[in-house]
Amino acid sequence: MRVCSTPENHRLNNVLNQGGRWIRGKLKNIKRPSNPQGGVNTSPVTEEPPSSEEVDSLVETLTFEQLLEESLYKASLVLINRENQLLGKETNNEVQKHHAEEMERLSAERRALEKKIQQTLQQSLSLRLQEVASESAVQALTALKSAVKAIYHREVQDLQRKQQKSRTLSNWKKLHDSTLHDLVESRMDQPSVAPAGQPGQSSIQLDVQGMGRQMKDDLLLVVNVLKSCYPPEANICQFYARMYHQNLSARLRKIVDFVLDDKDCAFILRWVNEYYPGILKKPELASEIDSAALGQLLPADSMDSLEEQYLTTKESELSVYLNNALEEERRKLTKGEQPPTEDGCFTSPLAVDVIPIINGMVGMAETVTGSRQKAQRITGQLTHMLQRFKAFQDDIIKQNRKPHVKATLGCVEQFRDILQRKSHLFPDDVQKNCLTVLSNMRQSACTYLLSSVHKSLKPQYQKLGTGDWLKKKSVFEMLLSSLENSIQELEGLDLSCYQGVIGDLHQEVTQQYVKRLLRGEVKLKDREHQQRAFDTVMDNAESLHKLFTSMGSQEEWLKEILTSMAEVLKLQDVPALQMQIVSLGHTYPDLSEKHVSALLKLKSNISREDRHRVKATLSDTRDKSSAGVEFRPFFSKVVVR
Numbered sequence: 001m002r003v004c005s006t007p008e009n010h011r012l013n014n015v016l017n018q019g020g021r022w023i024r025g026k027l028k029n030i031k032r033p034s035n036p037q038g039g040v041n042t043s044p045v046t047e048e049p050p051s052s053e054e055v056d057s058l059v060e061t062l063t064f065e066q067l068l069e070e071s072l073y074k075a076s077l078v079l080i081n082r083e084n085q086l087l088g089k090e091t092n093n094e095v096q097k098h099h100a101e102e103m104e105r106l107s108a109e110r111r112a113l114e115k116k117i118q119q120t121l122q123q124s125l126s127l128r129l130q131e132v133a134s135e136s137a138v139q140a141l142t143a144l145k146s147a148v149k150a151i152y153h154r155e156v157q158d159l160q161r162k163q164q165k166s167r168t169l170s171n172w173k174k175l176h177d178s179t180l181h182d183l184v185e186s187r188m189d190q191p192s193v194a195p196a197g198q199p200g201q202s203s204i205q206l207d208v209q210g211m212g213r214q215m216k217d218d219l220l221l222v223v224n225v226l227k228s229c230y231p232p233e234a235n236i237c238q239f240y241a242r243m244y245h246q247n248l249s250a251r252l253r254k255i256v257d258f259v260l261d262d263k264d265c266a267f268i269l270r271w272v273n274e275y276y277p278g279i280l281k282k283p284e285l286a287s288e289i290d291s292a293a294l295g296q297l298l299p300a301d302s303m304d305s306l307e308e309q310y311l312t313t314k315e316s317e318l319s320v321y322l323n324n325a326l327e328e329e330r331r332k333l334t335k336g337e338q339p340p341t342e343d344g345c346f347t348s349p350l351a352v353d354v355i356p357i358i359n360g361m362v363g364m365a366e367t368v369t370g371s372r373q374k375a376q377r378i379t380g381q382l383t384h385m386l387q388r389f390k391a392f393q394d395d396i397i398k399q400n401r402k403p404h405v406k407a408t409l410g411c412v413e414q415f416r417d418i419l420q421r422k423s424h425l426f427p428d429d430v431q432k433n434c435l436t437v438l439s440n441m442r443q444s445a446c447t448y449l450l451s452s453v454h455k456s457l458k459p460q461y462q463k464l465g466t467g468d469w470l471k472k473k474s475v476f477e478m479l480l481s482s483l484e485n486s487i488q489e490l491e492g493l494d495l496s497c498y499q500g501v502i503g504d505l506h507q508e509v510t511q512q513y514v515k516r517l518l519r520g521e522v523k524l525k526d527r528e529h530q531q532r533a534f535d536t537v538m539d540n541a542e543s544l545h546k547l548f549t550s551m552g553s554q555e556e557w558l559k560e561i562l563t564s565m566a567e568v569l570k571l572q573d574v575p576a577l578q579m580q581i582v583s584l585g586h587t588y589p590d591l592s593e594k595h596v597s598a599l600l601k602l603k604s605n606i607s608r609e610d611r612h613r614v615k616a617t618l619s620d621t622r623d624k625s626s627a628g629v630e631f632r633p634f635f636s637k638v639v640v641r
Contacts, residue, residue, distance in 0.1 A: 064109050068116050072143065075113055076150035080157055082106055110170060113150075117172065120147040121179045124226055125187060125218050132225050145229040151176050152231065177239075184243045187214055188251065204255060204264050208271055211251065215244045216279045223288045237288040241280070245294040248276075256302050262313045266368055269306050272297050273370030307369050314365055314378045318357070322385040325353055330392060339407035345494040348407040350389075351414035358382065358418070362425045376427045383430055386415065386437045393441055397448050406492045409445040412438050413496055446504050449493075453486040453505060457512075464516035470533060476540050480547055483509070487551060499552045506553040507634070510544065510561065515638045517565070518598040525604045527572060533602070534570035537562055561588070561634060568599055574610050578617040585618045590636035593618060598640045 067075040086102055120143050127137050151172040158171065191214035201209075222240045230236040256268060280291040296303075329350055332339075339346045358379060365375035389411075396404040416438050419431055426434070460479035469475045490501055517537075524530045541562035549556070564584045571577050577600075585591045593615045600611045 064112075068113065071146050072113065072117055072120065073146040073149040073153070075116075076154060079106070079110060079113060080154070083110075114170065114172070114175060117147045117150060118175065118179050120144055121176060122183055124180075124229075125183060125221065127221060127225060129217070129221050129224060141225065141229060144226070148176075148229050148231075148234075152234075180240070181243055184218075184240070184247055187218065188244075188247050202261075202264055202267075204260070205267050208252070208255075208268070211248060212271070212275060212279065215248065216282075219244065219279075219285055219289070220282075223284055227288070237285075238290060238293070241285075241289045241291075242294060245297065249297050252298055253302065256298065256306060260306075260309070262309070265306055265309050265313075269303075269310055270368045272303070274367055307374060310368060311365065311374065311377055314361055315381060318361055318378055319381040319385075321357055322354060322381060323388075325350055326385060326388055326392065333392075333396065333401070333404065339403055341492070344492065346403045346407040346410070346492045347494070348404075348411045350408075351411040354385075355414060355418050358425060359422065372424060373427075376425065376430070379426050380430055382426070383433045383437070386434050386441075390437055390441050390444075393444065397444060402449070403492060405445050405448055406497070409442065409449075409497050409501075410494050412441045412445065413494075413500070416442075442500075446501055449490060449501060450505055450508065452489050453483075454508070454512075456486045457482050457509070461512050461516060464513055465519055466521050470522055470536055473539075476536075476543065480543060483547060495552075499554060502548065502551050502553045503555045506544075506548040506555045506558055509548075510558045511634065511638050513540070513544070513562070514565070514635075515640070517602075518595065518638070518640050520598060520601055522602070523604050524569065524602050527605075530569050530572075530603060534566045537566035537569065541566070557632065558634075565599060569602065572605075574613060577606075577610075577614050581614050581618050582621045585621060587631065588634055589631055590633050591618070592635065594640050595635050595638065 062070065064075065064078070067078060082102075083106060086106060120140075123140060124144050127140060131137055132141075154170060154172045188211050191210035219237070219240060223237050227237055252268065252272070260268065276297055277291065280286065280289060280294075298306075329348065339348055341347065361378060362375050365378055366372045369375055389408075393405070393408050396408065416435065419426060419434055419438070423431055457479065460475075460482050463469055463475045464479070466475075487502075487505075490498060493501060522533075524533050541559050544562070545556070545559040548558075561584075564580065564587075567580050568577060568584075571580060581596055585596075596615050596618055597611060600606050600614060
């Protein structure tokens with residue numbers, strides 16, 4: 001009997017040929033596998049396919065019932081051989097009473113074989129992975145291999161008969177698929193693997209966990225054991241994975257059709273996004289199963305609904321927590337309680353309490369929803385909370401509660417740190433808005449804390465840039481002494497805040513120095529006076545730098561501003577002045593022509609025309625090279641007349 005060559009026939013012949021090579025192993029007799037290494041040998045015994053002569057002899061030596069017990073594959077071959085003979089007679093119109101009786105007996109034997117194959121398939125998932133080396137397990141796997149071989153051989157026969165327009169007496173591949181489908185359904189109905197339930201878990205959570213554990217154990221059995229009973233073309237691991245996936249998907253859809261409470265909602269989301277993918281990512285399964293090809297476990301509209309419920313709940317929880325934390329701070333203030341201290345520094349528990357909650361809630365939301373962007377949504381409440389925090393700070397500043405201001409400044413720095421260091425927790429607009437609020441809060445606190453310092457320094461500021469300043473070294477020394485005494489106003493700040501405030505004070509004192517110098521109360525008539533001014537400014541710059549760095553300031557760049565301005569006072573040649581001003585303007589683009597003009601006016605021996613030439617050079621250079629340059633603003637805060 002020849003079969004015409006078609007793509008479908010070629011595919012099925014490949015299946016059969018692969019199955020033949022696969023069934024012919026080294027072991028030809030039933031025996032317990034030997035594994036001297038102590039591991040589990042999952043390769044069951046095999047059987048050689050009988051020749052056509054052997055098939056004929058099987059009919060003579062064994063009853064069909066005996067064949068069913070010995071080998072389903074051999075029984076199938078005998079049955080197919082008889083079918084071909086009887087169908088051939090029918091085709092030739094040799095209709096006899098004996099033929100009808102033979103066909104009836106053949107149908108009964110086929111039903112018996114189908115039932116035996118179905119029973120073998122139904123028992124395939126009953127094996128335990130730990131007992132796969134036992135004699136009973138080896139026999140069960142041998143029977144499964146024989147059944148699978150029979151099924152795939154029958155598929156080839158069905159195709160041949162279809163091409164010859166002969167009757168197809170069975171469809172065992174369909175029987176195989178429907179049997180395994182029902183098998184998976186029954187195992188998911190009553191999982192044999194008890195979930196590791198935790199106190200307070202709902203029935204929904206326990207059911208889903210039980211199904212997940214059953215699926216995991218069954219797929220591990222398929223990959224490690226049952227796969228060896230199928231030809232590679234069957235792709236049996238993917239087949240089982242797809243059935244479990246579809247079964248779970250249908251069950252979960254029914255669950256989410258009902259109104260879930262918040263705990264079950266979060267559980268289902270996390271199970272779909274974390275636990276279920278985690279099962280398929282196990283190395284043993286990932287190498288055999290294409291999880292991406294399975295598709296989504298729940299449709300997009302179901303996931304959107306669950307995510308909306310979950311995120312709305314978390315937004316509300318975070319909002320309540322943030323409001324309660326801030327109200328607790330207000331309550332303490334109203335009662336007149338002083339902020340607590342730690343290592344001599346005023347502290348507030350607000351940021352310490354809130355930050356871990358934000359971090360934990362966003363991290364969990366990312367895990368539950370499977371999306372960082374979606375998880376960030378719950379932090380939108382932080383902007384409103386910080387605005388209320390700023391109003392709280394404004395109140396304590398008005399009430400002149402300096403210890404509380406120092407405590408809140410510490411909170412501000414802690415919030416700034418998490419917004420900058422863990423930006424992944426926040427949407428871009430929330431991060432930007434929160435940092436703006438915090439920047440304003442920091443500026444308000446620093447202005448308040450430094451106002452008394454500047455007030456005490458005002459008498460010394462007024463002497464800068466005068467004749468006394470240039471002639472008497474004690475003028476600047478008094479400023480330094482007042483600074484050291486006034487700095488005690490900043491005690492009680494934690495180290496990071498203290499360094500930041502000291503840095504601000506360093507910059508503001510330097511700006512006051514430059515402002516007083518540019519007022520032009522002292523005129524430098526000649527080279528000698530200009531050299532003396534150079535020496536004084538250089539000495540002042542060094543002294544100011546040493547004092548502030550000893551107090552913790554890290555704004556070392558401020559010294560360079562004073563030394564660069566001192567160089568302008570000393571230089572005499574216009575080209576040299578032009579180069580110095582260009583260098584200063586390039587480093588600090590907020591240096592204006594007014595600043596340059598005021599500085600050059602101190603040098604009485606510079607003509608108006610030369611001053612214009614120097615200023616023109618600054619303008620030309622800035623137009624060409626300063627666009628887009630990042631810099632620390634300094635001169636823009638120094639107002640000159």
